[in-house]
Amino acid sequence: MTNFIATLQYYFSYPFVQYALIVGVLIALCSSLLGVTLVLKRFSFIGDGLSHVAFGAMAVATVLQFTSQTLFIMIVTVIAAIFLLRTGQNTKIKGDSAIAMLSVGALAIGYLVMNIFSTSANVSGDVCSTLFGSTTILTLTHFEVIVCIVMSLLVVLFYVLFYNRIFAVTFDEEFMKATGKKVELYNLIIAVLTAVIVVLAMNLVGSLLITALLIFPALSAMKIMNSFKGVVIYSAILSVIGAFVGIILSILFSTPVGATVVFINIMIFIINWIISIFK
Amino acid sequence: MSYIKIEDLSLGYDSEIVCSNINFEINKNDYLCIIGENGAGKSTLIKTILDLKEKKAGKILFSENLKKSEIGYLPQQTVVQKDFPATVYEVVLSGMLSQLKYRPFYTKKEKNHAKQEMEKLGITHLQNKSYRQLSGGQQQRVLLARALCASDKILLLDEPVTGLDPQVTQEFYGLLKSLNEQGMTIVMVSHDLSVLKYATHVLYLKKKVPIFMEKEMFIERYGKEIYND
Numbered sequence: 001m002t003n004f005i006a007t008l009q010y011y012f013s014y015p016f017v018q019y020a021l022i023v024g025v026l027i028a029l030c031s032s033l034l035g036v037t038l039v040l041k042r043f044s045f046i047g048d049g050l051s052h053v054a055f056g057a058m059a060v061a062t063v064l065q066f067t068s069q070t071l072f073i074m075i076v077t078v079i080a081a082i083f084l085l086r087t088g089q090n091t092k093i094k095g096d097s098a099i100a101m102l103s104v105g106a107l108a109i110g111y112l113v114m115n116i117f118s119t120s121a122n123v124s125g126d127v128c129s130t131l132f133g134s135t136t137i138l139t140l141t142h143f144e145v146i147v148c149i150v151m152s153l154l155v156v157l158f159y160v161l162f163y164n165r166i167f168a169v170t171f172d173e174e175f176m177k178a179t180g181k182k183v184e185l186y187n188l189i190i191a192v193l194t195a196v197i198v199v200l201a202m203n204l205v206g207s208l209l210i211t212a213l214l215i216f217p218a219l220s221a222m223k224i225m226n227s228f229k230g231v232v233i234y235s236a237i238l239s240v241i242g243a244f245v246g247i248i249l250s251i252l253f254s255t256p257v258g259a260t261v262v263f264i265n266i267m268i269f270i271i272n273w274i275i276s277i278f279k
Numbered sequence: 280m281s282y283i284k285i286e287d288l289s290l291g292y293d294s295e296i297v298c299s300n301i302n303f304e305i306n307k308n309d310y311l312c313i314i315g316e317n318g319a320g321k322s323t324l325i326k327t328i329l330d331l332k333e334k335k336a337g338k339i340l341f342s343e344n345l346k347k348s349e350i351g352y353l354p355q356q357t358v359v360q361k362d363f364p365a366t367v368y369e370v371v372l373s374g375m376l377s378q379l380k381y382r383p384f385y386t387k388k389e390k391n392h393a394k395q396e397m398e399k400l401g402i403t404h405l406q407n408k409s410y411r412q413l414s415g416g417q418q419q420r421v422l423l424a425r426a427l428c429a430s431d432k433i434l435l436l437d438e439p440v441t442g443l444d445p446q447v448t449q450e451f452y453g454l455l456k457s458l459n460e461q462g463m464t465i466v467m468v469s470h471d472l473s474v475l476k477y478a479t480h481v482l483y484l485k486k487k488v489p490i491f492m493e494k495e496m497f498i499e500r501y502g503k504e505i506y507n508d
Contacts, residue, residue, distance in 0.1 A: 040363060161383040168373045171363060172354065178329045179377035179429055180348040226409035228365040 011251055019140045024243040024261070026152035027201045031210075032217040032239030033159045034194050036232050037170045039218040045096075046084050046191065048211040049103035050198045053080040055207040056106030056113075058130055063117040070147070074199050080106075081195035085187055132206040132258050140203065148200055155193055162186070167228055204243070205258030216265035217242065223269075223276040238268050281306050282345045282433055282464060283328065288337035290320040290327055296335055297323060303482050303491035305433070305466060307344075310459050310477055312494075313468045314505065315484030321468040322355070324484070325437050345433065348377040351426030353436040356418070361411065367421050368406040371397055374428025396424040400454065416447035423454070433464040440471055452477055472505060 011017045038044055057076035061069040084099055115123055140148075159166065168176040169186045177183045194214075201210045221235035246261030282305045289299035298320035305311055313321050326332040328339055329352060341347060351374075372393040375385055397403045400420050405413065410421060419439055426434050436455075440448040448471065456477050459465050467474065475481065481497040483490040483505070490501065 040359060042359065164373070164376065164379065164383070164385065167365070167369065168376050171360065171365060171370065171373060172357070174326075174331060174354045174357075175352055175373075175425070176376060177331050178350065178352040178354075181376060222364050225364055226366060226407075226412075228363075228369050231364045 007252065008248070016139070017251060019142075019145045020247055020257070021244065023140060023145055023148045023200075024204050024247045024257075025240050026148060027197070027204050028213060028217075028239040028243030028261075029236055030152050030155040030193075031197050031201055031213045032235045033155065033232065034190065034197055035214040035216075035218040035239075036221070036228075036235055037166060037190055038194065039215050039222070040170050043194075044211065044215050045099050045103075046081070047194055047198060047214040049084055049099040050077055050081055050195050051202070051207040051210040052103035052110075053077050053106040054195075054199050054202055055130055056110035058202070058207075059110035059114045062126075063113050070144075070199065073202075074196065077195040077199050078192050081191040082188065085191040130202070130206060131208045132256060144203070148203075151196060151200055155197065158189070158193065162189075163232075166190070171228075205261055209258045209262050212262040212265055213239070213243075216262070216269050220265075220269040220272040223272045224279070238272075239265075242268055281342050283342070284338075284340040285328075286338040286340065288324075288327070288339065289335035290323045290332075291335045292323070298484055298486065298489060299336070300487075301337070301482075301484070301489045301491075303480075305464060307432075307464055308459070308462055309464050309466075309479050310455075311466045311480045311482060312474055312478035313466065313482045313484065314470070314472065314475075315489075317470070319484040319486075321484055322437050325352075325435050325466070325468055329435065349430050349432055351428075351430035351432075351434040353419075353422050353426045353434065353439055355437050355441065356422075360418075363410055365410050366407050367397070367402060367410060367413070368393065370410050370421050371402075371406075371424045371428060374425035377429055393424075393428055396427045399427070400424045414447075415443050416451065419443065419451060420454070423451075427458075431463070433466065434458070436465070436467040438468050438470065440469070440474075448473075 035047075038047055054073050054077045057073040058069065061072045066072050080102060084102065111127060114127055165176075165181065165186055168181070169183055169190075173183050197214075198207075198210050201213055205213055217235040217239035218231070220238050221231045225231040225234050242265040243261055246264040247257060249255065249264070250257045250260040284304050285301055287299075288301040289296050290301070291297045297318070301324070303311075313324065315321050323332060327334045329350060330347065372385060372390065374396075375389045375393055378389055379385070394403070394406075397406055400423060402417065402420050402424060405417060405421075410418065413421065423434075423439075426436075434455075440451055443451065452474055455465055455467070459477070467478075475494060475498070478494050481490075481492065481494050483497070483501060490497070492500075
C-alpha cells in the first residue's frame with residue numbers, strides 16, 4: 001500500500017500528470033452537465049455525430065497544417081451542431097439519418113484525407129490516437145490547459161445561471177415557448193456548448209468515445225436520483241470520479257487513458273443499476 | 280370583458296388548410312369547450328393562439344387585460360416526460376418561468392406561490408416524489424398546478440384527460456369547475472363530450488363552417504349530430 005502511494009506521489013510531481021488530471025476532471029464535469037440534457041431530450045447521438053465531425057475537421061486541419069488546429073475544429077464542429085439541430089427538429093426520422101449521414105461521412109473523409117495527404121510515417125497510429133485519444137492528454141501544453149480551464153468555467157457558469165431555463169427547455173419545450181421564452185435560442189446554446197465540449201474532450205478520450213462521457217454519468221444518475229437537481233449534481237460527481245480514477249489507473253497500469261475512463265464509467269453505471277434494483 | 284377575440288382564422292400545416300372561418304371570443308370566466316373530429320384542428324387552434332404555430336390567415340386579438348405570457352398552458356404529454364427524473368415541486372415551480380424575466384433564480388415569493396398552487400390542488404404530499412412515479416391523474420394535476428403558476432386568469436388545456444379512467448377524469452373536471460367558479464377562464468380541447476355539462480360555450484370545429492355558440496343553444500341545435508357520431 002505504501003508502495004502504491006509512493007508511486008502515485010512520484011507521478012503527481014510531474015506537471016504533465018497534473019495537467020492531465022485537471023483537464024480530465026474539468027471535461028468530465030462539463031460533459032456530464034450537458035449530458036443530462038442531451039440524454040433526456042433524446043439528443044445523445046448529436047454528441048456522437050459531432051465527435052465524428054470533429055475527427056474529420058482535425059484530419060483536414062492536420063493536412064492543411066493550420067497553426068491553430070483547435071480553433072478550426074471548434075468552428076467546423078459548432079457549424080455542424082447548428083445544422084444538426086435544425087434538421088433534427090423537422091421530423092424525427094429525417095434528423096436521425098441526417099446525423100448518421102454527417103457522422104459517417106465526416107469519419108470517412110477524415111480517414112481518406114489523412115491517408116492521401118499524410119505527412120507522417122505512421123498513419124494508422126495517428127488515426128488510432130485521434131479516435132481513441134491514447135496519449136494526447138499526457139502531452140498537453142500549458143496554453144491548452146488554460147484554454148480548457150477557461151472554457152470549462154464558462155460552461156459551468158452558464159449552466160448555473162441558466163439552470164431554471166435549462167430545466168424548462170428539457171422538460172417541456174412547448175410550455176416554455178408558450179410562456180414567451182426563446183426555446184430555439186436555448187437549444188442553440190446547448191448544441192454549441194456540446195460542440196465545444198466535444199472538441200475539448202477529444203484530448204481526453206478521443207473522438208470515438210466522447211459519447212460515453214456525455215451519456216454514462218447521466219444514465220447512471222437517472223437510475224438513482226428522483227429530482228432533476230439530484231441527477232445533475234450526482235452525475236457531475238460520478239463523472240469527475242470516473243475521470244479521476246480512470247486517468248490514475250491508466251498511468252499506473254499504462255493502459256490507454258480514454259478507454260480506461262470509459263471503462264470506469266461503465267462500472268459506475270453497473271453499480272448504480274444494481275443499487276437501483278434493490279432500492 | 281373579452282380576453283381573446285378570434286376573427287376569420289384559418290389553421291393548417293405547411294400548405295394544407297385544415298380549418299377556416301373560425302370566429303369566436305373568449306370572455307372572462309367563460310368555460311369554452313372545443314370539440315371536433317380527429318384532425319379537425321383542435322390542438323392546432325390552441326397552439327396557434329399560443330403562437331407555437333403560425334396562422335394561415337385571420338386575426339387573433341388579445342385584450343389589454345391579457346398578455347400572451349399570462350396564459351396557463353397544459354399541453355399534451357410528451358414521450359420525454361414519461362421517464363423524466365424531476366420532482367413534483369421542480370415541475371410546478373417551472374411554471375413561474377415567465378416571472379423570471381432576466382433573473383437567473385426564483386425568489387422566495389415565487390417558490391411560495393408554487394407551493395400554494397400545490398396546496399390548492401392537493402398534491403403537496405407528493406412534492407418530493409418523482410414525476411415519473413406518479414399515476415396519470417396525479418401527473419395531470421401537477422401539470423395543472425404548473426399552468427396555474429403561469430396564470431391566474433386563463434387556462435388552455437389540450438386533451439387533458441387522455442388515458443385517464445372515468446373516475447379520475449370526473450375528479451379532474453371537478454377541479455377545473457371549482458377553479459372556474461373562483462373566476463378562472465377555461466378553454467379546453469376535448470374529445471370527451473361528458474365535459475359539456477360544465478361548459479358555458481362550445482366551439483365545434485368542422486371543415487366548412489365552424490360553429491361557436493353558448494352551450495344550451497348548441498345542445499339544442501346540434502346535440503343530435505354530435506352525440507350520434
